[in-house]
Each structure stands twice: as C-alpha cells, then as structure tokens.
Amino acid sequence: MTQTRVSRTINAPVDTVFETVSDISNYTKAVPEIMRVEFLTEQKTGVGTRFRETRRMGKREATTELEVTEFVRNERVRMVSDAGGTVWDSVFTVTPEGDGGGTRLDLVMEARPYRFISRLFVPLMKGAVAKAVAGDMDALKAWLEESG
Numbered sequence: 001m002t003q004t005r006v007s008r009t010i011n012a013p014v015d016t017v018f019e020t021v022s023d024i025s026n027y028t029k030a031v032p033e034i035m036r037v038e039f040l041t042e043q044k045t046g047v048g049t050r051f052r053e054t055r056r057m058g059k060r061e062a063t064t065e066l067e068v069t070e071f072v073r074n075e076r077v078r079m080v081s082d083a084g085g086t087v088w089d090s091v092f093t094v095t096p097e098g099d100g101g102g103t104r105l106d107l108v109m110e111a112r113p114y115r116f117i118s119r120l121f122v123p124l125m126k127g128a129v130a131k132a133v134a135g136d137m138d139a140l141k142a143w144l145e146e147s148g
Helices: 014-022 024-030 116-147
Strands: 002-010 034-039 050-057 060-072 076-083 086-097 102-113
Touching: 002 116, 014 024, 014 076, 014 086, 014 102, 014 116, 024 034, 024 050, 024 116, 102 116
Parallel strands: none
Antiparallel strands: 002 102, 034 050, 050 060, 060 076, 076 086, 086 102
C-alpha cells in the first residue's frame, strides 16, 4: 500500500469547501485538469454516486470510474476507484481553521495494488501521483478563494 497526504488551508467556510469537494459537478469547475464527467447514477452526490472522470495526465487523457462510499456532510467524503489493478481510496476531510472562517482541507489517498505488475508500478508512480494531487488541491484553494 502507498499513501499520499496533502493538506491546504483555504480562506473559505467549511460548508463551501465541502460542497466543492463532495459534488463532482463543483469539483470539475475548480480543477482544470478534469476535462469531463459522466454520471453513471441518477444521483449526483452522496453515498452510491458513481461517475466516470476524464482528466489530462500530462499529454494524455485518463478516464477513471469512481464511487462515493462515505459521505458525512461538512466533515468527510470518500471516493473509491478500481483501476489498473489497484484500488484507489481517497478521503477528503474538512475542519474549521482559525477564527476567521477558514477551512483545513486534508486528502489522504491510499493505493492498494492487487496485481503483481501494479505492485511494481504503484511505488514508482508515487511522486507523480503526489504532484498531481497537490496540483488539484492548489487549484481547489485558488478557485475557492477567488470565487468566495
């Protein structure tokens, strides 16, 4: 298992940050690398929501199917994907930060490879994954602070 942790302090209220990370329709507005999203369920938020996300990965496009498996309003949301022989388990957590109405946004992403070849490649990809996740978090922070 490989784990990536990224945190940002955002000058926006907890509920606004949570609504952005937990609703993929909002998330795609904030993260420019996401090119398109196709919902696979009628519902658009909450446990059981499934969607297909296509994003830019360098010069390529990568499409991943995700499912929301945990949703606690204004606290945390978990999204899980099974792709390339690896289960990708991502948990966003929001907590109030300081007295000014800011929010601490934490993301913990675990990669659990279950195929032999994935066990070899996932550790090698850790740096690229961490860079991409940090980029997403920076984009979220900038978008939330500019639109707030």
